[in-house]
Amino acid sequence: MIQPRFSNLPPGFRIQRETNTEEFFINMGPQHPSTHGALRLALRMDGETIVELVPHFGYIHRGMEKQAESMSYLQYIALSDRQDYLTAIQNNLGVVIALEKGMNVGVPEKGEYIRVMLQELGRIASHLVFYGCFGGDLGGQTCLLFGFKEREMIHDILEEVTGSRLTTNFFRPGGSRYDVPDTFIPRVKAFLDHLEDAMRDYERFLSKNIIVLERSIGIGVLSKEDAIAYGCSGPVLRASGVEFDVRRANPYSIYDQFDFDIPVFHNGDCYDRYKIRIAEIHESMKILRQCIDKFPKDGPWRSKEKPVRLPVGRYYSEIETAKGLYATYVVAATTGEKPYRIHTRGPSFPHIAALNKMVQGHKVSDLVTIMATLDPVIPEIDR
Amino acid sequence: MGIINFAPKILDPIPGGKYVVNAIDYVVNWARANSIWPLTYGTSCCAIEMMSSSMARYDIARFGSEVFRASPRQADLFILAGTITRRMAPAIQMLWEQIPGPKYAIAMGACTISGGPFIYDNYAVVRGAQNLIPVDVFVPGCPPRPEALFHGLLTLREKILKETCRNPWHEGQPKDVSTMDRYREAAKTWAALEEMKDEEMAEARAKFKEENPDYKSSFKPIRVKKEDFPEVERKPFRRVGLTQLELYQKLHDKFPGITFHTHSEDPIETVLANAPADRPLEVMVEPEDYVAVTEFVKNDPEFKMDFLIDVTAIDYDDHFDLVTQLRSLQIGHKIFLCVQLKKDFSIPEEKRATSLLASVPTVSHLYPAAEFKEREVYDMFGINFEGHPDQRRIFLDKDFVGFPLRKDFTHPEMIRRPV
């Protein structure tokens, strides 16, 4: 019988297993181009095969929750931008909905339309970055250029509306900071027409590409049971065959007034996770087109401004960002402008927790593919 | 030290030699300044703007820096894109030491200049990259636009063009992390400048009045009318699954220890029946029942809470509230189980800040998702999870002292926010 080479495994490694070949450890990160930020992965290898993976977080832990305790609610909206910066506009909404529940203010119809449109634009922007990084991590730098090209157009629109490209800090309880300019609707329309063409090209470029097919089909399979048990959400969960989307399950804002599908795929491998995001871009475009048709010409775009003071209680909100379920839990111990505690549940954290399940038995190069299809944003995990 | 560093010593004394040295400088600087290869490094938000700047729209290739190298050994330029945390700091210093000289650093974004949005009440963020490595150019912004980064690059180019082999590039020393509060320093300078400006303005005004005694301003303030917004009633989002009252009654029948806390005087049933449709039910569970209740709601066909949203905690004076947030993917309702954990005050006072004050059984065998979440609670609050398979700190270093999300947490590096 062959003894395991390491009788004392480093912290985190648990699987008891005997190997025939030499067993060794690889460290990946915290500065590594394909860990999407400052994430460190420790790998235990059997020859070229990954036996076990242990993620090490905290390299970008910025103590946001501690800081939030001495900030006002409004200031925290600005911090939420910096959690998942690819979908900053969506995080804003998550925080704001929780505050609205506490303050009990509603949003007029035009305000809701502005919200939904910016949400979907944010979702498309994030999925375009995914498209680029997925291609880039597989070795196709061209995809990176493609994905960012259309994303810049969304940023132009966002900049015109919110004044900022990335960290938008836009929504407020009762509506938003500003009204949208008159050019907003024509620009979104023009962008959608352009994106329709562009997506056709992009899909043709990757979806049938033999390298992509070989490197993603059957790689990193996450079963339905595992996906639920690890708390995955968003495209990762839906690619494993679970139809769960907060927009459909617990509709917030006015998502119950639109006609769109929730794409679901059943294999749970990397290729499905790629396909589902492409399908979601198309669904978002569908919602945007409906918004353009129904967009109220006039009417108030926000409700009466009130001081942001929450009565004692605990408030919870959840929304569906591009990555998955984003929940905010606000605890107000005294009526006032400052929270007692704010906690954020980001969608990427459970995905990395489930990573160990997905990579076992694969090679390191497959790990890169799997990481790309999980599309994690590390500052949102560490906060 | 290349051979060109000896060139001035040999050539300068020779008549006409200094022109040769200048020519060498010209060629070397031209080569260096036009192809600065940055390192692929980015921790957070600013990294995305750095990526944008290398893409088609902005195209960093126009400035000769499109070759992002993944290995520090092939890079010349360290663009510090993103917040620097105390845990990341040693890695950054190591990366800097691995880059071969001549090497340059650009601090991109408010975070790397002073700590940016994370300066006050923060125990994790290093306030400025210049505390770690010598920085050549600072690019302000949060995040800086790609154009701003290009301005930084061009500024660095100018700096490189001024180098000569008479006064060659030399490596600065990595530094220790200091706790200087740059914001307050800057605010003081700013206030002094403002005062100076006020005095000057007052002087100028007095002088003007002396020279034109009968001048009358034609300025009239106008009032912009504030837009009138209506008050809008909030419509709670649609309810899914069982109502709060049904959930509560079903749970209460099974576990009589379960209670519901409310601040109103009405009976619990009325409060629950009138609660907004989109508020999840939050019940208080006895610590002894905690695992049993969790197991029950997970497996019971009427509850089917198969999805763990989160495990988190709240620190109060004498107890922690551990909140386990569960939802049912199939039915759609949510239950928050709140466990009140009394703090163990038998621990001597001076040791309390560093010891685990409460203990609760883990639920990670029921929900694998709970494993990492419980590690987070352990890390941030110092709550012990009995039977947890791998209880270690998750976000902070293993030698970090104290538990940051406790209300009485103090850290030597923390600066209080001025009020």
Ligand code: SF4
């Ligand atoms: S400066 Fe602003 S955008 Fe840049 S890393 Fe810091 S918080 Fe993020």
